[in-house]
Amino acid sequence: MNRPEFRHVLTFLTLLTLVLLPACEPAPAPPSEGTGDGGAEWISGTVDERFQQVGDQLAGFSSTMFEVAHRYRELHWAVEDQNWDYATYQTEKIAAATELGIIRRPGRAESARSLFLGAPVDEMLAALESGETDVVERAFREFTAACNQCHMAEEMEFVVVGAPESRSTIVQP
Numbered sequence: 001m002n003r004p005e006f007r008h009v010l011t012f013l014t015l016l017t018l019v020l021l022p023a024c025e026p027a028p029a030p031p032s033e034g035t036g037d038g039g040a041e042w043i044s045g046t047v048d049e050r051f052q053q054v055g056d057q058l059a060g061f062s063s064t065m066f067e068v069a070h071r072y073r074e075l076h077w078a079v080e081d082q083n084w085d086y087a088t089y090q091t092e093k094i095a096a097a098t099e100l101g102i103i104r105r106p107g108r109a110e111s112a113r114s115l116f117l118g119a120p121v122d123e124m125l126a127a128l129e130s131g132e133t134d135v136v137e138r139a140f141r142e143f144t145a146a147c148n149q150c151h152m153a154e155e156m157e158f159v160v161v162g163a164p165e166s167r168s169t170i171v172q173p
């Protein structure tokens with residue numbers, strides 16, 4: 001191979017490399033739709049099926065109770081701290097969460113309404129409005145008893161709730 005020929009071959013090989021190199025690198029993955037693990041695909045199927053999947057993810061009464069348990073603990077410490085505004089806020093949130101829960105699980109509505117959402121919630125709010133510590137503490141005991149009465153009525157008698165012993169809130173006194 002004479003020199004000019006060699007140069008042509010070299011030029012050809014260089015161009016070939018430049019054309020082929022990008023093809024060897026894997027194309028960057030398209031950004032996923034916000035789930036972080038590459039899949040918005042878990043919501044699939046017909047519109048009805050997709051609504052069902054979202055509904056299943058919301059869960060039933062157990063997710064309500066998960067929230068209620070947290071708020072009940074906060075309520076306890078709010079009462080201990082005599083932070084009546086925070087205690088009122090938590091009592092209202094507990095009632096609202098329970099209302100949403102019985103939309104998802106109407107079978108729990110009768111117990112919730114007859115044992116909890118009426119007098120126990122109203123009396124807790126009224127006690128907090130009074131701002132008298134002993135009245136609030138008595139109402140909180142009644143409120144707690146109402147949680148447990150509903151557990152009895154709903155065949156969850158093995159869930160007996162009560163005031164936590166060690167401070168668990170990050171909300172400062």
Ligand code: HEC
Pocket residue numbers: 060061062065066068069072094098108109111112115116143144146147148150151154156159161
């Ligand atoms: C409708 C009646 C009802 C009322 C009122 C109620 N609960 Fe429940 N609770 C349930 C039922 C039913 C479950 C089981 C839920 C499930 O798994 O489907 C439960 C479960 C729980 C659990 C276990 C949750 C878990 O899975 O970790 C806790 C804790 C709890 N409740 C706390 C409370 C507290 C605190 C209150 C009052 C502020 C309260 N509940 C009021 C019916 C009730």
